[in-house]
Amino acid sequence: MPPRPDQAAPDSAVAPAVALSGVRHQYRAAGRDVLALDGIDLLIEPGEALAVVGPSGCGKSTLLRMIAGFLRPSHGRIDVGGAPVTRPGPDRGVVFQQPRLFPWLSVRANVAYGLREAGLPRPARTARVDELLELVGLADVGGLRPYELSGGMQQRAAIARALAPDPGILLLDEPFAALDALTRERLQEELRGIWLRTGKTLVLVTHSVDEAALLGSRIVVLSPRPGTVVLDERSQLPRAEHPRAAPEFAARRERVLAAVRGAH
Incomplete structure (x- = not known):
């Protein structure tokens, strides 16, 4: 069973989640x-x-x-x-400085978007979205559009969307x-x-x-x-x-x- 994230320093025998070696980046x-x-x-x-x-x-x-x-x-x-x-x-889920939600979709549809594109069946998709909206404290606003939410609630929806594919x-x-x-x-x-x-x-x-x-x-x-x-x-x-x-x-x-x- 993997250690909880709040426990002591990680075991060096466990493979890293991300490894960067000699990384440099140059642009014009x-x-x-x-x-x-x-x-x-x-x-x-x-x-x-x-x-x-x-x-x-x-x-x-x-x-x-x-x-x-x-x-x-x-x-x-x-x-x-x-x-x-x-x-x-x-x-890898990504959350940006701005929520970048689709304004024409409901909060629920925004969170479900990637799952629908991946072909996840509707019952599993619904259950996953319910779980995530509960996790980020948006269970009661899933039917609203992003512009009807505060900035903080929009960012919670963006976090839920990033977490949707697990x-x-x-x-x-x-x-x-x-x-x-x-x-x-x-x-x-x-x-x-x-x-x-x-x-x-x-x-x-x-x-x-x-x-x-x-x-x-x-x-x-x-x-x-x-x-x-x-x-x-x-x-x-x-x-x-x-x-x-x-x-x-x-x-x-x-x-x-x-x-x-x-x-x-």
């Missing part, structure tokens, strides 16, 4: 070559919640998009489940950045609860040191461009209703903040 902009990431080596264990934090332009989102299969590294290799990443796949890995690109502070805090705690209940591997990109300290069972800090790893720390917050009140949270936040400031 305004007629010149730009090196976004250089020399990234990471092993992300199954069930880990990896928070990647760093200054704007350090390559955080580029890293996430390469794991998702939207971009290819200029050099190096990215494996998911032991196989090289060559394109997007149902084993991916082993959930990739989140600053999913709460556009929300007000109170909604953001509430959804951070809800995402932490989803991770603890489902045991998914999470990779979260964020500008927020607080968000990284709260949600990451492991935190990686990247330097300014080209992004390189300047801090890689595993840590467990206690299973508490209000983890921000724990002394471990404040100490961890200060360590990460010092690493971000020192990277500039």
Whole structure:
């Protein structure tokens, strides 16, 4: 039986969920070559919640998009489940900064969209959507359109849609950045609860040191461009209703903040 995500450090004998070896990414902009990431080596264990934090332009989102299969590294290799990443796949769900829901479909139909396209029979599809809407707290609004929901509820629907194919890995690109502070805090705690209940591997990109300290069972800090790893720390917050009140949270936040400031 696999360990719960809130338990101790992962067993090194378990194959990594994601492996990045010597990854660098270069692109052309305004007629010149730009090196976004250089020399990234990471092993992300199954069930880990990896928070990647760093200054704007350090390559955080580029890293996430390469794991998702939207971009290819200029050099190096990215494996998911032991196989090289060559394109997007149902084993990786992606949540973007904006929900990107279909406005003409109901919340329920948005969550069910990928399942319907995959040919899942209606009874199984209905049961799966019911389960996910309950998980993200939207069971009573499934018949509404996205524009009838608040921003926070729309992002919950986007998380449910990403979870619908039951991916082993959930990739989140600053999913709460556009929300007000109170909604953001509430959804951070809800995402932490989803991770603890489902045991998914999470990779979260964020500008927020607080968000990284709260949600990451492991935190990686990247330097300014080209992004390189300047801090890689595993840590467990206690299973508490209000983890921000724990002394471990404040100490961890200060360590990460010092690493971000020192990277500039």
